[in-house]
Amino acid sequence: MLTGSLPITWLERGTPAAGVSASAQVSVGDPRLGLWVRLFGQPYRSAIAMSLGANAWIPLRGLGATDGVSDKSSDSGFRILPKLVLGGLSHRVLWSLTGGFMYRPAARLGVGVDDSGSTIGSEVQLGAAIAYADTHLRLAVGPELVASTVVLGSANVKPFSRDYTSVEALLGLHYNIAHLLQLGIGGGLGLLRTPGTPDGRVLLRLAYAPWPKEPAKVVEQDRDRDGILDADDRCPDVHKGERPDPERVGCPIADRDADGFLDPDDRCPDVAAGPHPDPQRPGCPQGDRDGDGVLDAADLCPDTDKGPRPDAQRLGCPTGDRDRDGVLDPDDQCPDLHHGPKPDPQKPGCPAKDRDHDTVVDPEDACPDQAGAPSRDPKKNGCPSLVVVSDGKLQILAPVFFATNKDVILAKSTPVLTAVSEALKASPEIKKLMVEGHTDDRGKSAYNRDLSDRRARSVVKWLIGQGGIAQDRLQSKGYGPDRPIADNKTATGREKNRRVEFVIIDPPQSSSVRTLDAASVAVPDSPDQSDGNGGKKRQKRSKSSK
Incomplete structure (x- = not known):
């Protein structure tokens, strides 16, 4: 050179x-x-x-x-x-x-x-x-x-x-x-x-300084050294493994979720088996239906999240709240009794005391040892009036009077209906009240049902218009002679059956709620509702029976 x-x-x-x-x-x-x-x-x-x-x-x-x-x-x-x-x-x-x-x-x-x-x-x-x-x-x-x-x-x-x-x-x-x-x-x-x-x-x-170019070499290669030349190998950089894919020359059978279970054997090919595989389903993780981190196999409440305060005695379960008042059982001093709208500040989870059971708690009850009705007047709140709440019942102590054989409410009924509206205003927890009309079995049943239904609607209209009660808190229905509370064979029994009742339907009551006393409600003089003495005589008798 x-x-x-x-x-x-x-x-x-x-x-x-x-x-x-x-x-x-x-x-x-x-x-x-x-x-x-x-x-x-x-x-x-x-x-x-x-x-x-x-x-x-x-x-x-x-x-x-x-x-x-x-x-x-x-x-x-x-x-x-x-x-x-x-x-x-x-x-x-x-x-x-x-x-x-x-x-x-x-x-x-x-x-x-x-x-x-x-x-x-x-x-x-x-x-x-x-x-x-x-x-x-x-x-x-x-x-x-x-x-x-x-x-x-x-x-x-x-x-x-x-x-x-x-x-x-x-x-x-x-x-x-x-x-x-x-x-x-x-x-x-x-x-x-x-x-x-x-x-x-x-x-x-x-x-x-000329630098000679290297001639291109045609070399048959097998980069992944699996015995399949690259020209024929569908996966030239991946060894075909112990179980080659019969559909793709030179490729291993796929494991899409990379959990070690090949797709043909993997019951969950797109979900990794994870650290706790399901022994019954190859390639699948053990389930956790409620997503609380406790696997279903060990979760005593597999469909309920354990929540922020798990139950130490029941793996995967939340701490209980049997009365569903928002106070967990370990903290609830009354775990089987809802604390109600007026909880006791001294006893978590317990309702405030109500000795006379008139829904007015003792700290607010002006007459704590005598059943009464709620009132917006603190001096009358919980004291007896024309309306008494006792044992979950709204009771009127005076009848509702109607014009004879009509659905027109007489003026003398104003005090008792006013008392009902005041009790409702003082009891926002009563969300729905049903006004029911009833008659005895004299006369035609269809006529009596219609009359009782119209009278119940009249009471609802009065409570809305003059009592100031929201319409969505009231319902009405007339039952005529279908629900007697006494024997219709006697004048006294028929008088009891002619009544207007106020039934609390929301919140639901623990037993059938009925008003007291509707026995003295005046009934109009009519051929199908008369006991033969005239409306005035019956009204006088009603007053004397109170």
Whole structure:
């Protein structure tokens, strides 16, 4: 292989000494020619290769050239350097060791100085380099160390001594452009210096160096080493495993949820089995229907979330609230009794005391030992009036009077209906009240049912219009003779059956709620409802029976 190069010094700086100073212009160096023979191996291909060659320098100054040539960029005589190079490339590591002998005429740099540190001559050169190299990118980068020592030149030469030895460390980058031009960039420092060795320098090299393109190799590969060549392998980077997929050559049977259960065996192929697989359903996690973190197999309440306060005695269950009043059983001093609308502040979960059971709690009851009715007047709240709440019943103590054989309410009924409306206003917990109309069995049943229904509706209209009660709290219905509370064979029994009742239907009561006492309600004079004494006589008897 033949080589040739022409060095150019673009910039030189230094401190003048002994009549020598840095060149102030661009200088051309001596051209270099080389001849190289490969002994074995392939450079940039083999792990170890050896080449033998020589470089020769043509002295421009010695041949009389002066333009652009300085006494520091060119020698006065010929130089030649036989060299042996050992190197190689393996695993992207490029390395080399060099050794050679440069013959050059002896010379002295400077005026009025002795040989030490100023004499040059024939020298031994040694070099070592290592670099990271990528042949595909055509790139190499790494450090290089070059050492030389003068062995011939004058009688005072001392090889390998400080004044006759040079050591230079460089860091370089090489890149081949378009497989054609070699670009080199480097820089380094002079550690030990003979004349001509710089303190530091930066190098730029551009060379014609064709880089042969590697022929494309057609190699049958099996990247996953499963015995199926990549050309046929549907999964070239995944081993086919112990159970290949018969539908996809070279692929293992899928495990979509990556839980170790192959899809054909996995009862839940899209849900991982997790740390607690279901022994009855391969590939499925144990269930947690209520999503409280306690698996169904251990959850005593699998359909109910354990909540923020789980039951310590029943895994997966919330702490109980038997009376459903919002106070959990461990905190509830009355766990089987709802605390109601007026809880006892001293006893969590318990209703406030109501000794006379009239729905007015003792702290608010003006008559705590005598059943009464709610009132918005604190002095009358819970005290007896025309209406009494007792044992969950709304009772009227005076009848509702109607015009004979009509649904018109008489004025004398105003006090009792007013008492009913006041009790309702003072009892917002009563959300729905049913007004029922009833008759005895005299006369035609259909007529009696219609009359009782119209009278019940009249009471509802009165409570809405004059009593100020919201319409959605009231309902009405007439039952005629269908629900007797006494024997219709006697005048007294028939009188009891002719009545108006107020039934609490929301909230639901623990037993059938009926009013008391409707026995003295006046009934209109009519052929089907008369006991033969006239309405006025019956009204007088009703008053005397109260």
